[in-house]
Amino acid sequence: MAHRFLFLCSRKLNFARIYRSILIFFCGIFLGAAANLFDLYTTNLGNVFSQTSIWIFLCTAISVYSSSPKRAAVNVFFFCTAMLFSYYGSAVISHRSFSPSIVCGWLLFAAFTPLLGSRVWHAGKSGPLSKLMTFTLLFIEPAISIILFDKVRFSDLLIGVFTVLLLIKKQASAVQKSVG
Secondary structure: OHHHHHHHHHHHHHHHHHHHHHHHHHHHHHHHHHHHHHHHHOOHHHHHHOOHHHHHHHHHHHHHOOOOHHHHHHHHHHHHHHHHHHHHHHHHHOOOOOOHHHHHHHHHHHHHHHHHHHHHHHHHOOOHHHHHHHHHHHHHHHHHHHHHHOOOOHHHHHHHHHHHHHHHHHHHHHHHHHHO
16 A cells, blocks of 8 residues: 555656746747747846856756756756757748857857756755856856856846855755755
C-alpha cells in the first residue's frame, strides 16, 4: 500500500515538473513576441530586450528555481528556443529584415543553454562554488555586451546587478534550508 502511495506522489511530482516546463515554454513564446513588438514600437524596451543581459537574467532565474540541474537544462532550453522561434517567427510575419549572422548567434546561444542552465543551477546553492559562479556571472554579462555590441550600457549593468542579487538571495535561502 505504501509503495502505491509513493508511486502516485511521484507521478504528481513529475506532472508538476512537466507542467512548469510547458509554462516556461509558453513564457518564452510570449516574451519572444513581446521583444519583437518592443523592437517595432518602442526604443528603450526594444534596446533592452535585444541585448543578452536580460535573457541571461531570465535564464538564470529559471535555472536556480528549477528542481534539479537536469530540469534547469530542459527549462532554459525550452524557454530560449520558444523565445527565438517566436521572435523570428513574428519578425517574418511582420516582414522585418534581420541579419542571418545574428540569428546564427542566437541559435548558438540557445544550443548551449542546456549546459549553461545545468551549471548555473549550482550557483543558487550554498558554498564556495556558487559564490565563484556568481562572481563569474557578474563579469560575463558586461564582457558579452562588449564582445557582441562594442559597449556596456547602463541597462546591462543594472540587469547584471539584479542577476547577482537574485543569486545572493537564492544562496541565502539555501543556507537557511541547510541550517534550519
